[in-house]
Amino acid sequence: MEKVRLSVSGMSCAACAQVLEKTLLKQSGIQDVQVNFASEQVQFTFVDPTLTLDAIQTVVKKAGYSLEANDVPAQERWELKAQKQSFQLYWALFWSFPLVMMGMIWMHHPWSPAISALSSALILVVSGRSFFWNAWSNARMGRTNMDTLVAISTGIAFAYSLFQWGRGNDHALYFESAGMIVTFLTLGKFWENRAKNATSKAVVGLMELISNEARVIRNGESVLVPIQQVQLGDWVEVWAGERIPVDGWVKKGHGWVDESWLTGEPLPVEKSKKDTVLTGAHLQSGSLRIQVTASKEDSVLARLIDRVRDAQGSKAPIQALVDRVSAVFVPAVMGIALATFLGWWAIMGQPDMGFEHALAVLVIACPCALGLATPTALMVGMGKAARNHILIKDALALEVLSETTDFIWDKTGTLTEGKPTLQEIRWFNDSHRWIPSIIGIQMTSSHPLAKGILKTFPDVEPVSPIEIQQIPGMGMIGKFSDATLLIGNSSLLSSYSISTDQHSSEVKPIGTEVWVASLEFGVIALFVFQDNLVPTATEALDTLRQQGHTHHLLTGDTPEGSARVRSALALILGRDKCLPEDKKAYVLDLKKDPKRIVAMVGDGINDSEAMAAADISIAIGTGADIAKEVASVTLIRHNLLDLILAGKIAKQTRGTIRENLFWAFLYNIISIPLAVGLIPGWSLTPMVAGAAMAMSSVSVVLNSLRLNFKS
Amino acid sequence: MAQVIFKSNINCGSCIQKVTPILNALEGIDEWRVDTTHPEKLLTVEFEDIQPEEIVKALDTIGFQAELYSQD
Numbered sequence: 001m002e003k004v005r006l007s008v009s010g011m012s013c014a015a016c017a018q019v020l021e022k023t024l025l026k027q028s029g030i031q032d033v034q035v036n037f038a039s040e041q042v043q044f045t046f047v048d049p050t051l052t053l054d055a056i057q058t059v060v061k062k063a064g065y066s067l068e069a070n071d072v073p074a075q076e077r078w079e080l081k082a083q084k085q086s087f088q089l090y091w092a093l094f095w096s097f098p099l100v101m102m103g104m105i106w107m108h109h110p111w112s113p114a115i116s117a118l119s120s121a122l123i124l125v126v127s128g129r130s131f132f133w134n135a136w137s138n139a140r141m142g143r144t145n146m147d148t149l150v151a152i153s154t155g156i157a158f159a160y161s162l163f164q165w166g167r168g169n170d171h172a173l174y175f176e177s178a179g180m181i182v183t184f185l186t187l188g189k190f191w192e193n194r195a196k197n198a199t200s201k202a203v204v205g206l207m208e209l210i211s212n213e214a215r216v217i218r219n220g221e222s223v224l225v226p227i228q229q230v231q232l233g234d235w236v237e238v239w240a241g242e243r244i245p246v247d248g249w250v251k252k253g254h255g256w257v258d259e260s261w262l263t264g265e266p267l268p269v270e271k272s273k274k275d276t277v278l279t280g281a282h283l284q285s286g287s288l289r290i291q292v293t294a295s296k297e298d299s300v301l302a303r304l305i306d307r308v309r310d311a312q313g314s315k316a317p318i319q320a321l322v323d324r325v326s327a328v329f330v331p332a333v334m335g336i337a338l339a340t341f342l343g344w345w346a347i348m349g350q351p352d353m354g355f356e357h358a359l360a361v362l363v364i365a366c367p368c369a370l371g372l373a374t375p376t377a378l379m380v381g382m383g384k385a386a387r388n389h390i391l392i393k394d395a396l397a398l399e400v401l402s403e404t405t406d407f408i409w410d411k412t413g414t415l416t417e418g419k420p421t422l423q424e425i426r427w428f429n430d431s432h433r434w435i436p437s438i439i440g441i442q443m444t445s446s447h448p449l450a451k452g453i454l455k456t457f458p459d460v461e462p463v464s465p466i467e468i469q470q471i472p473g474m475g476m477i478g479k480f481s482d483a484t485l486l487i488g489n490s491s492l493l494s495s496y497s498i499s500t501d502q503h504s505s506e507v508k509p510i511g512t513e514v515w516v517a518s519l520e521f522g523v524i525a526l527f528v529f530q531d532n533l534v535p536t537a538t539e540a541l542d543t544l545r546q547q548g549h550t551h552h553l554l555t556g557d558t559p560e561g562s563a564r565v566r567s568a569l570a571l572i573l574g575r576d577k578c579l580p581e582d583k584k585a586y587v588l589d590l591k592k593d594p595k596r597i598v599a600m601v602g603d604g605i606n607d608s609e610a611m612a613a614a615d616i617s618i619a620i621g622t623g624a625d626i627a628k629e630v631a632s633v634t635l636i637r638h639n640l641l642d643l644i645l646a647g648k649i650a651k652q653t654r655g656t657i658r659e660n661l662f663w664a665f666l667y668n669i670i671s672i673p674l675a676v677g678l679i680p681g682w683s684l685t686p687m688v689a690g691a692a693m694a695m696s697s698v699s700v701v702l703n704s705l706r707l708n709f710k711s
Numbered sequence: 712m713a714q715v716i717f718k719s720n721i722n723c724g725s726c727i728q729k730v731t732p733i734l735n736a737l738e739g740i741d742e743w744r745v746d747t748t749h750p751e752k753l754l755t756v757e758f759e760d761i762q763p764e765e766i767v768k769a770l771d772t773i774g775f776q777a778e779l780y781s782q783d
Contacts, residue, residue, distance in 0.1 A: 218727070218731070219727050219731075219744050219745055220742060220743060220744025220745075220755075221744070231732070232732070233731070233732040233735045233736055234731070234735065235735055251741075252741060291735060291736075
């Protein structure tokens with residue numbers, strides 16, 4: 001049983017992925033077939049050992065795709081594709097210039113047909129190749145989509161024009177339509193691919209958490225080796241400021257580790273002997289010797305990367321509106337063309353006239369503005385959103401955002417500010433006497449809460465302790481000439497038999513507590529830290545609730561830690577103590593109900609898996625880069641009310657796309673009767689075709705611009 | 712923390728590679744190194760709660776011999 005993971009080329013839409021998956025499932029001898037459209041990957045397991053990869057390749061090739069070895073990194077492949085696409089776009093734009101000039105200004109110039117034919121041919125062959133190729137692959141499988149429509153109409157328009165030109169009929173040339181349609185559509189594809197490219201960057205961002213090198217103890221000495229050479233059971237040394245390069249447990253040493261990529265919690269966690277540490281976590285202070293317990297491929301981070309990659313591609317494809325329209329339109333137009341041919345032949349007895357009219361139907365039917373309908377609305381909609389501090393990545397995001405039923409919220413950093421701030425200080429003894437000593441002790445600490453205390457008393461002259469001691473997991477003890485001070489959690493105090501019970505009953509705000517006491521005088525002070533709610537959280541969640549949305553809270557925090565946020569925002573649903581995979585499981589579980597459209601709002605790497613699995617993901621701009629790259633919507637400011645505005649703009653943009661599609665098809669549909677020859681004395685001329693094309697393009701652009709003025 | 716030195720037949724770099732996983736996996740061991748330039752191929756181990764015999768036994772499972780040389 002050999003598991004294979006390969007790249008696939010030739011998949012142009014989510015439907016291709018389904019077709020390829022079906023094709024491979026039918027193949028005997030292989031199992032567990034998974035095709036991922038976004039990452040362009042296929043994986044399966046060989047059950048029949050006699051089966052070769054070549055045999056599979058033959059089957060795949062027959063379906064119109066091709067398998068490639070996985071040795072080129074995904075990022076590089078995407079970059080190559082992006083480069084190819086931008087070349088195709090610039091090529092098309094360059095050659096459409098003479099095409100437009102010949103068509104609009106110098107149409108009666110004797111060289112006009114020749115120059116138009118050449119420019120149009122160059123655009124079709126170089127930039128439009130993929131439309132023809134995809135249409136051909138689809139046709140062999142008995143399917144049609146937008147590519148079919150484009151290939152047939154541009155191909156026929158070009159061939160028909162060549163034929164007419166050859167006959168000396170310079171008045172029935174459609175070179176310009178053919179070239180311009182391809183140019184507009186190339187522009188649309190270019191935009192679409194940019195969004196797809198960004199999701200792949202998310203995985204690259206996660207990979208950056210993996211160190212390339214590790215300091216391994218070899219025969220008692222620490223040696224820097226490439227990460228691939230680190231083996232199970234090796235001892236690895238990590239110094240303050242470095243990322244932990246392996247999964248394992250602490251053999252020796254002590255330090256504070258920032259595991260926020262996994263848990264989302266901003267406070268570093270203390271690690272000492274026997275504690276587990278994970279790849280990618282950041283050692284903020286101290287130094288650790290770690291015994292490696294998982295290979296590079298099996299680390300928690302590596303598995304997270306795999307799952308993000310899978311989640312991105314395994315999303316149920318929501319077909320783009322354009323493809324849905326095309327699915328009806330293409331067969332209809334082909335039906336009309338056929339009927340025209342048969343009609344002329346049967347009724348009028350003129351098969352040659354019928355052929356000409358049938359071709360004319362196909363030529364006029366291709367809505368040139370089709371390529372403009374989505375991109376222009378998106379550009380205006382995204383621009384409007386960006387002016388309002390919202391980044392929207394793709395068209396689907398707009399469609400889905402306006403249909404969302406359930407919002408899943410991450411707590412720390414999304415609903416809350418994400419950093420604990422000093423909320424309250426209570427003095428149980430004379431404050432002025434103790435502040436200089438407290439500052440003296442805290443200055444030697446690297447704990448983040450210590451910084452919060454220091455910031456509160458910026459102008460105090462500190463008194464340094466004679467002796468200082470750090471008690472891991474509890475706090476610090478400082479000896480002064482007149483007293484011994486304890487600063488830390490309540491277990492530090494109780495280990496010196498100082499009870500905090502009578503004082504903690506008075507504590508109002510719930511949060512992280514730092515106690516100060518002295519061996520001589522008992523409890524002196526209590527500092528309470530809290531991670532505050534974002535100011536707009538209440539209003540934003542209430543508004544969404546009124547609009548009929550359901551809220552869920554998923555947090556890595558404990559039930560006690562999340563209780564305050566839950567009660568403040570009336571959040572009942574959801575789960576506490578979630579690992580990244582728990583969040584994802586919750587999302588997938590919700591999505592099982594087909595009526596629900598699930599949005600995940602998060603800020604951290606630990607949310608990225610759930611975000612990738614959700615129907616739509618929204619990132620907070622102050623959060624991790626990876627979250628922003630997975631997300632289809634990013635709120636640049638940490639203002640949750642922007643999400644409501646985003647929903648509104650999404651609805652408006654979606655509306656505009658629909659109107660645009662209507663305008664794009666309208667003029668062409670009106671012209672079809674002319675092409676069929678139903679109106680005696682009128683027939684299709686390039687002037688009519690040109691006018692239809694111009695009218696629909698202008699209508700679409702104007703309609704898109706109107707979006708700017710909607711409030 | 713105690714230290715113990717064994718003489719051994721851990722002769723070269725590749726022998727060290729072989730004993731590394733075994734010695735690393737013994738929880739009581741804090742540090743260890745082999746001096747292959749010494750004629751007796753001295754293995755020095757710093758340990759906390761492990762009996763020197765256990766170290767000898769563990770090395771024996773992969774065919775290496777170690778004999779107590781000195782202990783403090």
